[in-house]
Amino acid sequence: MARLVERKLGVLNVGLAQFAEAIATAGGAALQVDWAPPAAGDRDAAMALARLVNAPAIENANRKAFEAFLAASPVLRGVASARELPGLTGRMLLHAGPPIEWARMCGPMQGAIVGAILYEGWAKNADAARALAASGAVRFEPAHHHAAVGPMAGIISPSMPVWVVEDTAHARRAYSNFNEGLGKALRFGAYGAEVLARLKWIETVLAPAAGAALASLGGIELKPLMAQALTMGDEVHNRNAAASALLLRRLAGALVRAAPAPAALGEVFDFIAGNEHFFLNVSMAACKAMLDAAHGVPGSSLVTAMARNGVEFGIRVSGLGERWFTAPAAAVDGLYFAGYSAADAARDLGDSAITETAGLGGFAMAAAPAIVKFVGGSPEDAIENSLRMRQVTLGESSVFQLPALDFRGTACGIDARRVVDTGIEPVINTGIAHRAPGVGQIGAGLTRAPLACFAQAVVALDAQLGRG
Amino acid sequence: MARLVERKLGVLNVGLAQFAEAIATAGGAALQVDWAPPAAGDRDAAMALARLVNAPAIENANRKAFEAFLAASPVLRGVASARELPGLTGRMLLHAGPPIEWARMCGPMQGAIVGAILYEGWAKNADAARALAASGAVRFEPAHHHAAVGPMAGIISPSMPVWVVEDTAHARRAYSNFNEGLGKALRFGAYGAEVLARLKWIETVLAPAAGAALASLGGIELKPLMAQALTMGDEVHNRNAAASALLLRRLAGALVRAAPAPAALGEVFDFIAGNEHFFLNVSMAACKAMLDAAHGVPGSSLVTAMARNGVEFGIRVSGLGERWFTAPAAAVDGLYFAGYSAADAARDLGDSAITETAGLGGFAMAAAPAIVKFVGGSPEDAIENSLRMRQVTLGESSVFQLPALDFRGTACGIDARRVVDTGIEPVINTGIAHRAPGVGQIGAGLTRAPLACFAQAVVALDAQLGRG
Numbered sequence: 001m002a003r004l005v006e007r008k009l010g011v012l013n014v015g016l017a018q019f020a021e022a023i024a025t026a027g028g029a030a031l032q033v034d035w036a037p038p039a040a041g042d043r044d045a046a047m048a049l050a051r052l053v054n055a056p057a058i059e060n061a062n063r064k065a066f067e068a069f070l071a072a073s074p075v076l077r078g079v080a081s082a083r084e085l086p087g088l089t090g091r092m093l094l095h096a097g098p099p100i101e102w103a104r105m106c107g108p109m110q111g112a113i114v115g116a117i118l119y120e121g122w123a124k125n126a127d128a129a130r131a132l133a134a135s136g137a138v139r140f141e142p143a144h145h146h147a148a149v150g151p152m153a154g155i156i157s158p159s160m161p162v163w164v165v166e167d168t169a170h171a172r173r174a175y176s177n178f179n180e181g182l183g184k185a186l187r188f189g190a191y192g193a194e195v196l197a198r199l200k201w202i203e204t205v206l207a208p209a210a211g212a213a214l215a216s217l218g219g220i221e222l223k224p225l226m227a228q229a230l231t232m233g234d235e236v237h238n239r240n241a242a243a244s245a246l247l248l249r250r251l252a253g254a255l256v257r258a259a260p261a262p263a264a265l266g267e268v269f270d271f272i273a274g275n276e277h278f279f280l281n282v283s284m285a286a287c288k289a290m291l292d293a294a295h296g297v298p299g300s301s302l303v304t305a306m307a308r309n310g311v312e313f314g315i316r317v318s319g320l321g322e323r324w325f326t327a328p329a330a331a332v333d334g335l336y337f338a339g340y341s342a343a344d345a346a347r348d349l350g351d352s353a354i355t356e357t358a359g360l361g362g363f364a365m366a367a368a369p370a371i372v373k374f375v376g377g378s379p380e381d382a383i384e385n386s387l388r389m390r391q392v393t394l395g396e397s398s399v400f401q402l403p404a405l406d407f408r409g410t411a412c413g414i415d416a417r418r419v420v421d422t423g424i425e426p427v428i429n430t431g432i433a434h435r436a437p438g439v440g441q442i443g444a445g446l447t448r449a450p451l452a453c454f455a456q457a458v459v460a461l462d463a464q465l466g467r468g
Numbered sequence: 469m470a471r472l473v474e475r476k477l478g479v480l481n482v483g484l485a486q487f488a489e490a491i492a493t494a495g496g497a498a499l500q501v502d503w504a505p506p507a508a509g510d511r512d513a514a515m516a517l518a519r520l521v522n523a524p525a526i527e528n529a530n531r532k533a534f535e536a537f538l539a540a541s542p543v544l545r546g547v548a549s550a551r552e553l554p555g556l557t558g559r560m561l562l563h564a565g566p567p568i569e570w571a572r573m574c575g576p577m578q579g580a581i582v583g584a585i586l587y588e589g590w591a592k593n594a595d596a597a598r599a600l601a602a603s604g605a606v607r608f609e610p611a612h613h614h615a616a617v618g619p620m621a622g623i624i625s626p627s628m629p630v631w632v633v634e635d636t637a638h639a640r641r642a643y644s645n646f647n648e649g650l651g652k653a654l655r656f657g658a659y660g661a662e663v664l665a666r667l668k669w670i671e672t673v674l675a676p677a678a679g680a681a682l683a684s685l686g687g688i689e690l691k692p693l694m695a696q697a698l699t700m701g702d703e704v705h706n707r708n709a710a711a712s713a714l715l716l717r718r719l720a721g722a723l724v725r726a727a728p729a730p731a732a733l734g735e736v737f738d739f740i741a742g743n744e745h746f747f748l749n750v751s752m753a754a755c756k757a758m759l760d761a762a763h764g765v766p767g768s769s770l771v772t773a774m775a776r777n778g779v780e781f782g783i784r785v786s787g788l789g790e791r792w793f794t795a796p797a798a799a800v801d802g803l804y805f806a807g808y809s810a811a812d813a814a815r816d817l818g819d820s821a822i823t824e825t826a827g828l829g830g831f832a833m834a835a836a837p838a839i840v841k842f843v844g845g846s847p848e849d850a851i852e853n854s855l856r857m858r859q860v861t862l863g864e865s866s867v868f869q870l871p872a873l874d875f876r877g878t879a880c881g882i883d884a885r886r887v888v889d890t891g892i893e894p895v896i897n898t899g900i901a902h903r904a905p906g907v908g909q910i911g912a913g914l915t916r917a918p919l920a921c922f923a924q925a926v927v928a929l930d931a932q933l934g935r936g
Contacts, residue, residue: 231838232700232710233871242700245713252720252737262724269720369871370699379871403701403837403847404872 036423045455048462049420052301057465058319058417061299065318066394066413068170069294069302069358074286075219077166077173079211083158085146085175091122094143096154096351097309098324102133102140106310106346111189111437112153113140118191119199120157126191144305144316147292148175149284149351152187152433153310160199161207165222165285167293174289176281178202181274182441187350189437201267209268212258213251220250222286226360227399229279230410235368236283237352237361238375238429238444243279248272284351287358294318294413301461302394303414306357306426306449310349310433315453317416317461325457327450332432334445335376346433348447353428359397359412362427362446363389366402367410374444375429385427385446386411392418392426416461419454504891513923516930517888520769525933526787526885529767533786534862534881536638537762537770537826542754543687545634545641547679551626553614553643559590562611564622564819565777566792570601570608574778574814579657579905580621581608587654587664588625594659612773612784615760616643617752617819620655620901621778628667629675633690633753635761642757644749646670649742650909655818657905669735677736680726681719688718690754694828695867697747698878703836704751705820705829706843706897706912711747716740752819755826762786762881769929770862771882774825774894774917778817778901783921785884788928795920800900802913803844814901816915821896827865827880830895830914831857834870835878843897843912853895853914854879860886860894884929887922 011030013020020030039045052058082088093116095109102110110133117129117138132138143150150156154177162175180198184190214220225246232242251272259265272278288305295304300318307314314324329347336342355361365371366386369379383404389411390396396409414426425448432443479498481488488498507513520526550556561584563577570578578601585597585606600606611618618624622645630643648666652658682688693714700710719740727733740746756773763772768786775782782792797815804810823829833839834854837847851872857879858864864877882894893916900911 228709232702234700241696242710242713245710245717248717248720249713249741252716252741253734256724256730256734256737262730266721266724269724273717273720373875379874406847407841 038423039420039455039458040423040451042455045420045458048459049417051462052417052458052465053421055465057299058301058461061297061319062302062394062415065294065297065300065302068297069290069413070398071169072167072290072293073169074165074167074174074222074289076214076222076282077164077219078214079161079207080164080175081158082156082160082162082177085148085156085162087146088158090139091137092139092141092158094146094148094150094154094156095140095309096143096150096152096349097307098312098314098326099142100140100309100311104311106349107435107437108189108346108349108433109153109155109310111191112155112186114437115186115191115195116155116157119196120159142307143351144307145322147173147288149288149354150177150187151179151280151284151352152350152431153189154351155186159203161203163282163285165282165289166219167289170293172289172292174285174292176285176288178207179275179278179281181271182277184438184440188433188440190440191438205264206268206271209255209259209264210251213254216254216258217250220247222282223399225250226283226286227401230364230367230400231403233368233370235361235364235371235429236279237355238431239368239371240279240283241276243283244272244276247279247282280352283360284354287354287360290358291354296321299461299465301416301458303357303416306353306428307351308348308353310347313348313450313453315416315449315457317457320457320460320464323460325453325460327452330447330450332430332445332447333376334432334443335374336432336443337441340434340442344434344442346435348428348430349433350430352430353449356426356428357414359393359400359410362429363412364400364402364410365429366404369404371429375446377446388424389427391422392424416454416457419451420458423451425449425451506891507888507923507926508891508919510923513888513926516927517885519930520885520926520933521889523933525767526769526929529765529787530770530862530883533762533765533768533770536765537758537881538866539637540635540758540761541637542633542635542642542690542757544682544690544750545632545687546682547629547675548632548643549626550624550628550630550645553616553624553630555614556626558607559605560607560609560626562614562616562618562622562624563608563777564611564618564620564817565775566780566782566794567610568608568777568779572779574817575903575905576657576814576817576901577621577623577778579659580623580654582905583654583659583663584623584625586659587667588627610775611819612775613790615641615756617756617822618645618655619647619748619752619820620818620899621657622819623654627671629671631750631753633750633757634687635757638761640757640760642753642760644753644756646675647743647746647749649739650745652906652908656901656908658908659906673732674736674739677723677727677732678719681722684722684726685718688715690750691867693718694751694754695869698832698835698868699871701836701838703829703832703839703897704747705823706899707836707839708747708751709744711751712740712744715747715750748820751828752822755822755828758826759822764789767933769884769926771825771884774821774896775819776816776821778814781816781918781921783884783917783925785925785929788925788932791928793921793924793928795918798915798918800898800913800915801844802900802911803842804900804911805909808902808910812902812910814903816896816898817901818898820898821917824894824896825882827861827868827878830897831880832868832870832878833897834872837872839897843914845914856892857895859890860892884922884925887919888926891919893917893919
C-alpha cells in the first residue's frame with residue numbers, strides 16, 4: 001500500500017466529478033467518467049430495468065413495433081370535419097397532452113377552451129363560456145384519445161376542419177387541426193374576435209379549398225416531403241419553412257383548378273404563404289400515424305407518444321395500452337421575444353412532441369442549424385443533440401436523413417428502458433406560450449421529457465411481464 | 469556536418485512532396501508543407517504580382533469595389549422583352565461566356581442557336597438555321613455585353629422574355645432569361661418542337677403572368693430571399709430547391725389576382741412548382757447586378773465575371789474594363805446520370821459561374837450539404853470548399869451566411885492577385901451538358917476557374933498601372 005502511494009497515481013473517477021476535481025486541485029491527474037446510477041437512483045425502476053434489459057420478449061416486441069413504425073406510409077389524404085374523429089360526440093373538446101380537468105388547466109388551455117366554446121356558439125360571451133366549461137357540461141378529452149394531435153393548447157372542437165393523414169401501410173388514420181399562424185391564435189389561448197373570425201375563415205374557405213385540391217391530387221405522400229424538408233434546414237417541429245413551402249408548391253396547381261372564386265383563392269395563397277408553420281400540424285399528424293402503427297405490441301418498451309398539457313408531461317408506451325405515465329411539465333430553456341422573460345412563460349405545452357417521438361424535431365436538429373437562432377445554442381449543439389439521442393433509441397430512420405451527419409438516418413424509436421438506463425432525457429424543440437391566455441407565443445427553446453415518466457413506464461412493463 | 473547527420477533528423481519539406489516521401493520511405497520523419505510558386509511558375513505573372521501585392525492604389529480600389537458589391541440591393545422588378553436589353557438590335561443572339569464565333573462554338577451552343585433562329589422564325593428548318601448562322605447574317609455577342617446572363621448555352625433571342633433585376637442602390641439593371649426546366653431544353657442545345665413550344669408558352673403565358681404579379685407586388689427583394697435559401701440547403705447555383713419554392717410562395721397570391729384565365733394559371737403553377745431550378749436564372753441576374761456595381765473601379769483586381777462558352781473560360785476584372793481574360797474551358801469532375809460518362813460531356817459551359825463570382829454556388833457549398841449527392845464528394849468536402857475560398861477573396865458577405873460555419877458570411881469578392889498568389893483556383897458547382905446538341909443535362913459536378921485567366925489579368929493590371 002505504501003509503495004502504491006509512492007508511485008505516480010492515475011485515477012479513474014466514475015460518477016460525481018467533485019472527487020476528480022479535488023485530485024486535480026491537489027496537483028494529481030484524474031480521468032473523469034460521466035456516469036449516473038440508472039433511473040437517477042430510483043431503486044424500483046432500476047430493479048425493474050435490470051429484469052427488462054435484454055429480455056428476449058421485449059427485444060422481439062420492440063423489433064416488431066419498430067418495424068411497424070418504419071413501415072408506416074403517411075399520406076395527406078384530405079380534410080374532414082372534427083365530427084368525424086373517432087369517439088368525438090356531443091359537447092366535447094379535445095386538448096393537448098394527457099387527461100386534465102378544467103380547474104387544473106394552464107392559462108393558455110383555458111383561454112383556448114373559452115375560444116372554442118364561443119366558436120361553436122355554445123355560449124354568448126367569455127364569462128358564460130368559462131362558466132360552461134367549469135360546469136361539467138363540456139367534456140374534455142385528450143386529442144390523442146381520438147387519433148388526433150394539436151400543437152400548444154391543442155383544442156379541437158367539433159366544427160373545426162382537420163387534416164386527414166392515412167397510413168396506407170396499415171390502413172389507419174391520424175388527424176390534426178389547421179395551423180392558424182403566429183400572433184394571436186387559439187392554440188396560445190387567444191379568443192378575441194379576430195381569432196374566431198380566422199377560425200371561421202379556415203373552416204369555410206381554406207379547408208374546403210385544401211380538401212378539393214387534395215381530392216384532385218389523390219393525396220400527398222408525406223415521408224418524401226418531410227425527408228426533403230430535412231435536407232432544406234427543417235426539423236419539421238419548430239422549423240417548417242421548407243416543408244410549408246414544399247406543401248404549397250404541391251398544392252398550388254390543384255388549388256387553382258379546384259378552388260372557388262379568385263378572391264378567395266388569393267386569400268388562401270396569401271395565408272399559406274404567410275405562415276412558415278403551416279406544415280407543423282400536418283407533420284404532427286404524420287408522426288402520430290407512424291407511431292400509432294407501432295402502438296399496442298405486447299411487451300414493447302417503444303414510446304409511442306410524448307405530450308404535454310401545460311401542467312403534466314405524459315408518455316405512452318407501445319406495450320402498455322392507453323395508460324399515460326406523467327410527471328410535472330418542465331419549464332422551457334429558450335430565447336424570448338423582446339419584452340418577455342422566463343417569468344412570463346407557460347410550462348411545456350402541446351402534442352407537438354409527437355415529432356420528437358418519431359425522431360424528428362429536437363432529434364433531427366442536426367438538419368436545422370439555423371434553428372439555433374430561434375431556440376438558442378450553436379449549430380454544434382444542434383448536432384450534439386441529434387447524436388446524443390442515438391443512445392436512447394432503437395435505430396435510425398430509413399428515410400429521414402441528416403446531411404450534416406453524412407446522411408445518417410435520424411435517431412428514432414425511443415426505448416423507455418434506454419432512457420432510464422442512461423438518464424438521458426429526450427430533447428424537445430418547442431415554442432413557448434405566455435402563461436396568460438391570449439398573449440400568444442413569447443419565445444422558443446429546448447426542453448426535455450422528464451425521466452420520471454419513463455421510470456414509471458419501466459416499472460409498469462416489468463409488472464405486466466410478471467416481475468422476472 | 470557529420471555530427472548533424474548522426475543526430476535524428478527533423479526534416480521540413482516545402483513544395484514537391486516526393487522529397488518528403490523519400491525520407492519517409494527510408495524510415496525518417498519529414499513534415500510536408502504545401503507550397504507552390506506563385507502563378508504556378510509563370511514568371512511574368514509572378515513579377516507582376518510582386519509589384520501589385522499591397523500596392524495602396526489597388527487596396528483602395530478594391531475596398532471601393534468591394535463596398536459597392538456589398539451595397540448592391542438587387543430587386544426582382546419585373547419581366548421585359550429581350551429587345552429592351554441595352555444594345556440588342558436586329559438579328560442578334562446573345563450567348564454565354566466570352567466572345568466566340570459560330571465555327572468554334574461547342575455542340576450545345578450551336579444547337580441552341582439553331583433553336584433560337586427557328587423560334588424567331590428567321591429560318592424554316594434546322595438546316596436553313598444552321599446555314600444562316602454560318603453565313604454571318606446573325607450576330608453573336610456575349611450576354612454579358614448586354615447586362616444579361618444565361619445558364620449553359622445562354623442563348624437569348626430578341627423575342628424571349630427576360631427577368632429584370634434592378635440594383636436599387638446603384639440604379640442599374642441586370643437581366644436573365646427564363647429557366648425551362650430539366651430534360652430537353654434550349655440551353656442544352658435541344659431545338660425540337662416541344663422545346664420551341666415551351667419557349668413560346670413561356671413568352672405568351674408564363675412571362676406575362678409573372679410580370680403582372682411582380683408589377684402588383686412592386687418587386688421582390690432578392691438578397692433576403694437568397695439568404696433564406698442558404699439556410700435551407702441551397703447554394704443558389706446548382707441547388708435552388710428552396711429558393712424556387714420561396715419565389716413561388718412570394719408570387720402565389722399575386723399570380724392568382726393578376727393572372728388571366730384559370731386554366732393558364734394552373735399551368736403556370738404546375739410549371740413553376742415542377743422546376744427546382746426555376747430560381748437559378750433570377751439568382752444569376754441578382755449576382756450579375758451585385759458584381760456590375762463593383763465593375764469599372766480603376767486599379768481594382770476584383771473579379772466581376774467568370775463565364776464559359778464551352779470552349780473558353782473567361783473572366784473580367786473591375787479595373788480592366790470590358791476585356792476578357794481567357795483560357796481553355798476545363799472538363800467537369802462530377803457524377804453522371806445513368807447511361808452517361810465523362811466521354812459524353814461538353815466542357816465547362818454557361819454564365820452561371822456568376823454565382824461563384826458573387827460568393828455563392830461552390831463558394832457557399834457549406835450551406836448545401838445535400839448537394840454532394842448531385843455533384844459528388846462528402847458534406848465535409850462541401851465545407852472545405854467554402855473555407856478554402858476565403859484564401860482568394862477580399863471578405864465575407866454581410867448577408868449570405870453559412871449556418872454550418874456558425875453563420876459566418878460566405879467568402880466573396882475574388883481578388884485576381886490572391887488566386888495567382890495561392891494557386892487556388894475558384895471552385896464552381898455546375899451542371900454537365902452532353903457534348904452533342906439537344907441531349908440535355910447528363911450530370912453535375914465540380915470544376916475550377918483556370919489559373920491562367922487570373923495570371924493574364926494580373927499582368928494586364930500591372931501593365932495598366934505602369935509597371936511599378
